[in-house]
Amino acid sequence: MGKTIGKDLYKHRYLYLLLLPTVLFYVLFQYVPMYGVLLAFKEFHIREGILRSPWVGLDNFKELIAQSDFWRAFWNTLYISCGRIVFEYPIAIVLALLINEVAREKLKKFYQTVYTFPHFISWVIISGIMFNFLGNTGVLNQIIASLGFHKATFLTDPGLFRAIVFLSNIWKEVGWSAIIYLAAIAGINPELYEAAYVDGAGRFQQLKSVTWPSIRGTAAILLILAVGNAMNGGFDQIFNLYNPGVYSTGDIIDTYTYRSAFADGLSFGVTTAVGLFKAVLNFGLLYLANYIVKRLGGEGLV
Numbered sequence: 001m002g003k004t005i006g007k008d009l010y011k012h013r014y015l016y017l018l019l020l021p022t023v024l025f026y027v028l029f030q031y032v033p034m035y036g037v038l039l040a041f042k043e044f045h046i047r048e049g050i051l052r053s054p055w056v057g058l059d060n061f062k063e064l065i066a067q068s069d070f071w072r073a074f075w076n077t078l079y080i081s082c083g084r085i086v087f088e089y090p091i092a093i094v095l096a097l098l099i100n101e102v103a104r105e106k107l108k109k110f111y112q113t114v115y116t117f118p119h120f121i122s123w124v125i126i127s128g129i130m131f132n133f134l135g136n137t138g139v140l141n142q143i144i145a146s147l148g149f150h151k152a153t154f155l156t157d158p159g160l161f162r163a164i165v166f167l168s169n170i171w172k173e174v175g176w177s178a179i180i181y182l183a184a185i186a187g188i189n190p191e192l193y194e195a196a197y198v199d200g201a202g203r204f205q206q207l208k209s210v211t212w213p214s215i216r217g218t219a220a221i222l223l224i225l226a227v228g229n230a231m232n233g234g235f236d237q238i239f240n241l242y243n244p245g246v247y248s249t250g251d252i253i254d255t256y257t258y259r260s261a262f263a264d265g266l267s268f269g270v271t272t273a274v275g276l277f278k279a280v281l282n283f284g285l286l287y288l289a290n291y292i293v294k295r296l297g298g299e300g301l302v
Contacts, residue, residue, distance in 0.1 A: 005190055006195035016139075020074070027181070036050060036272065037276055038051070040060055040269060040273040040275075040276045041056065041057060041058070041060065042054060042055055042269055043056045043059075047269060056269065060270045061272055065194070065275050068255075069251075072247075072255035073251045073255070075230055076233070076250065077230075077233040077253045078231075079162070080162060080165060080250075081231065081233055083097060083166055084169065084234075085226050085230070087166050088166060088170050088225065089182065089226055090167060091174050092173075092174050092177035092178045092180075093178075093215075095174055096181035097116065097180045097183065097212075099111050099112060099115075099182060100185050100211065101180065101207075112175070112179070112182070114175070115175025116175040116176055116178075116179065117175070118172045118175065119172060123172075123236040123239075123240045126168065127157065130155070134164070135154075136151060136153070138154075140152075140154070141154075154246075155241070155243065156243060156245035157245075157246070158248045158250070158283055159249070161241075161246040161249050161250045162249055162250070164241065165237060165238065169236070169237060175278060180218065181218060184214065184225070185215060188210065192210045192214075192254050193284050196209060196210050216298075217298065220260075220298040220299070221299075221301060222224070222301075224289045224300065224301055225301075227285050227286065228282055228283070228289060229282065230282065231253060231278045231282045232254065232282070235254035235258070238254070238255050239254075242255065256274070257274045257275065
C-alpha cells in the first residue's frame with residue numbers, strides 16, 4: 001500500500017507542488033500559532049515565555065466575565081452580526097437575481113464591475129470618504145447648515161452608528177457576495193428555462209421555479225458560514241469608523257480586545273481568553289446552523 005501511495009504522489013507530483021504553498025500557509029499561520037491558546041490559562045511573563053509561565057486555570061476567564069465592557073462588546077457584536085445576516089445577506093441574492101435578468105451581456109458585465117469595484121477599496125479610504133461626507137464639517141452637514149437647519153452628528157450618534165455600518169458594508173461588499181450566486185446561476189442548465197417557457201412560465205415564474213431552487217443550496221451554505229462567523233463583527237470596518245462616542249452601540253469584541261491589549265494594558269492571558277471564547281462560540285454557532293439546515297432538508301457543509 002505504501003508503494004501505491006508513493007506512486008500516486010509521484011504521478012501527481014506537480015499538482016501536490018501547486019498545493020504545497022497553501023498547505024504551508026495554513027500550517028505556519030493557522031496551526032503552529034495555536035499553542036498560544038495556552039495563554040488563556042496562564043499568567044504570562046515575557047522572560048519565561050508561554051510554556052514556562054505559571055498556570056492560573058480559569059482565572060483569566062473569571063476576570064473577563066466580570067468586566068461590564070466585555071459584555072457590552074459581546075452584545076454589540078451579536079446585534080451587529082445578526083443585523084448583517086438579516087439586512088446584508090439577502091441583498092446579495094436579490095442583486096444577483098436582478099443582474100441575471102439583464103438581457104444584454106455587455107450591460108450585465110458593466111453592472112457586475114460597478115457593484116464589485118468597492119470591494120477592492122480599503123476601509124481606511126472608505127472611512128476617510130465618510131468622514132468628509134458625514135462629519136461635522138462634511139459636505140452633508142454643510143448643505144444642512146446652508147438650508148438653515150442644525151447640523152447632525154451622524155458619526156458620533158450611537159443611534160445612527162449601526163445603520164451606517166450596515167449601509168456602508170452593503171455598498172462595499174454586496175457586489176462581491178453576489179458573484180458567488182451569479183456563478184451558481186451560470187451553471188443552471190438552459191434547458192430548464194426552455195422547458196419552463198414552453199409550459200407558459202413568465203420571467204418571475206422561471207426565477208421562482210428554476211433559478212431559486214438551483215441556487216438554494218449555495219445560499220444555505222453561505223448562510224451557515226455567515227452564522228459561523230457571527231462573532232467576528234468586522235474589525236476593519238468598525239475600527240476605522242467608530243469613536244468613543246459610539247462605544248455603547250459600536251464597540252465589538254475585536255475592537256474591545258485590541259483596545260484592551262494595546263491601550264488599557266489588559267494582560268495577554270485575558271485577551272487570549274477573549275479570542276478563545278469567541279472561537280468556541282463561533283464553532284458552536286457553525287455547528288448549530290449546519291444542523292438546522294440539514295434538518296430542514298438542505299445539504300449543509302458536511
